[in-house]
Amino acid sequence: LGAMNGRNRSPSPLTQPGTFPRSPRSPRMSWQSNRERKSAQELEKECDDEDDDIPDECYLQNVPMSPRPPGERLSDPPPPVSNPKEKNKPAGNGTPATPGAQGSLKQHEGFQKPTSPGFYTKPGRAKSWTVALSELNAEAKSLTEALEAHADEQLESNPPKRPPYLSDIKRSKSVMSELPLRRNDVMIDPLPISKEKMAVLSRTRPSWLPPKDPLEEKRHLKEYQKMMAASLEAEKKREASNSSDTSRDDTASSLLRIWEDHVLPNWEAATSLKRTRELWWRGIAPRSRGAVWDRAIGNELGVSESSYNAALKRSKNLKKKLDKGNASADDLVQGKWFESINRDVATTYPELRIFCPGGPLSESLVDVLMAYVMYRSDVGYVDGLSTATALLLLNFPTPAAAFCALANLLNRPLPLSFHTHDHGAMSRIHSLVLETLSAKFPRLYSHLCSTVQIDQQPGPCLNATFSSLFTKQLSLDVITRLWDIWVFEGDAVLVRAMVALLGSLETKFYGASSGREVLAILNDSTVEGEEDWVVALRDAGR
Numbered sequence: 001l002g003a004m005n006g007r008n009r010s011p012s013p014l015t016q017p018g019t020f021p022r023s024p025r026s027p028r029m030s031w032q033s034n035r036e037r038k039s040a041q042e043l044e045k046e047c048d049d050e051d052d053d054i055p056d057e058c059y060l061q062n063v064p065m066s067p068r069p070p071g072e073r074l075s076d077p078p079p080p081v082s083n084p085k086e087k088n089k090p091a092g093n094g095t096p097a098t099p100g101a102q103g104s105l106k107q108h109e110g111f112q113k114p115t116s117p118g119f120y121t122k123p124g125r126a127k128s129w130t131v132a133l134s135e136l137n138a139e140a141k142s143l144t145e146a147l148e149a150h151a152d153e154q155l156e157s158n159p160p161k162r163p164p165y166l167s168d169i170k171r172s173k174s175v176m177s178e179l180p181l182r183r184n185d186v187m188i189d190p191l192p193i194s195k196e197k198m199a200v201l202s203r204t205r206p207s208w209l210p211p212k213d214p215l216e217e218k219r220h221l222k223e224y225q226k227m228m229a230a231s232l233e234a235e236k237k238r239e240a241s242n243s244s245d246t247s248r249d250d251t252a253s254s255l256l257r258i259w260e261d262h263v264l265p266n267w268e269a270a271t272s273l274k275r276t277r278e279l280w281w282r283g284i285a286p287r288s289r290g291a292v293w294d295r296a297i298g299n300e301l302g303v304s305e306s307s308y309n310a311a312l313k314r315s316k317n318l319k320k321k322l323d324k325g326n327a328s329a330d331d332l333v334q335g336k337w338f339e340s341i342n343r344d345v346a347t348t349y350p351e352l353r354i355f356c357p358g359g360p361l362s363e364s365l366v367d368v369l370m371a372y373v374m375y376r377s378d379v380g381y382v383d384g385l386s387t388a389t390a391l392l393l394l395n396f397p398t399p400a401a402a403f404c405a406l407a408n409l410l411n412r413p414l415p416l417s418f419h420t421h422d423h424g425a426m427s428r429i430h431s432l433v434l435e436t437l438s439a440k441f442p443r444l445y446s447h448l449c450s451t452v453q454i455d456q457q458p459g460p461c462l463n464a465t466f467s468s469l470f471t472k473q474l475s476l477d478v479i480t481r482l483w484d485i486w487v488f489e490g491d492a493v494l495v496r497a498m499v500a501l502l503g504s505l506e507t508k509f510y511g512a513s514s515g516r517e518v519l520a521i522l523n524d525s526t527v528e529g530e531e532d533w534v535v536a537l538r539d540a541g542r
Helices: 040-047 070-075 129-134 138-157 195-199 214-263 267-271 277-282 286-297 305-324 329-345 362-375 385-395 399-409 413-419 423-440 442-451 459-467 476-489 492-504 506-510 515-524 530-540
Strands: none
Touching: 214 267, 214 277, 214 286, 277 476, 286 385, 286 399, 286 476, 305 329, 305 362, 305 399, 329 362, 329 385, 362 385, 362 399, 385 399, 385 476, 413 423, 413 459, 423 442, 423 459, 423 492, 423 530, 442 492, 442 506, 442 515, 459 492, 459 515, 476 492, 476 530, 492 506, 492 530, 506 515
């Protein structure tokens, strides 16, 4: 526009370069101080309390100390007391008796002890009561010991009383003192109680309800007293059961340690001792029962795992032949054994639910029984073998080990005589049982002779129990304890067990008037209580 008008404007002096030189931009000042920071040690030194700030007059020295707590006074031994009558004797060879005469430094008699507190070095805190006592002078020491003696006298004369526990508080025998009068509830009956109402207040009925008849009140108080007595009795039984459970657990752990640490490593020497006999009468520890039974039963037949596998293979082949329908007459007889095995296995210890069809040990039980009937085809399957085999499977680690134990156990004289129907051996066993029964339970023996003629035909009452080895008449815990003794002491224990079984069912037999009822009681009853059973077993042999 200026060029168009022909006018030229002079430049402004402020816009001319170099007229006012621009100063360089100064750096921004930091907020931190330029002085040096103090170290942590210097700061701590400033905060420390210096002992120089405390005046010398505030230090107390040679002040008697208060008595220690009773526990500390009893734990520390008393300070040694020097015997004034004891005289210092010279050691001989010209050695003087006193250390001063030996050249030790000794203060001059005219030396004045400083009395200014500043003369002493400021003492630190004593670490123990004995050290603090040693730093006092004679007068302060005597005062401190006198205070301690006085505290001991006070403690002996007035021993501390512990607060009463709940068990120390005896319950009152009077129910009237335990049940207070049922007075008014302010939220329900806010009015004050009159004299007439106070005279008829009840201990078992609220005050806002009509008064109770005195006879009814007395009857209810007696019922309350019976309830309290029953509660106390139940509490005592609960405490007794808890203590018995604890003692039973301790006994089981100690028995386990004895069997595993002492008996099994030294089998021949330990089992020959008379005191070891009490161990199997008290019961073998469950964890070591399989190993103990294996050693006690032995292996006279020389049965091995290969024997079990061979017998099991023959049973599988026979089952295939039966399924195809090309079996011989002997095969059909053995096929009936297989049917009996499957039927009995389904009802073996149903409360455990491990031998029922589909259970974890059902197939193993069938295999062991089928292998045994093929191994002892002269014996075959006998009713009751399923429960005996199941008991072995519960305690042995493998089916082969259970098969070996089963074969050797059933080869003992008593079970073999009943399984093979050896009438001579069976009659001798019957005679032993009846003779012992007549001596131990004469009244029961007479009753059984009149009802089932047990003296003439003992077989119906005794044969089934001996064939099943008591596994159907005794509970699982009781039969386990019986077998703990049988594997060590032999078949004589089974004769005593039959007498103990008949004696435990004595009261039930007296209610039976016919032989059929007696047999029903014997076959359907199950004996519980292992400790009581062991006591009865001991008494039957004495």
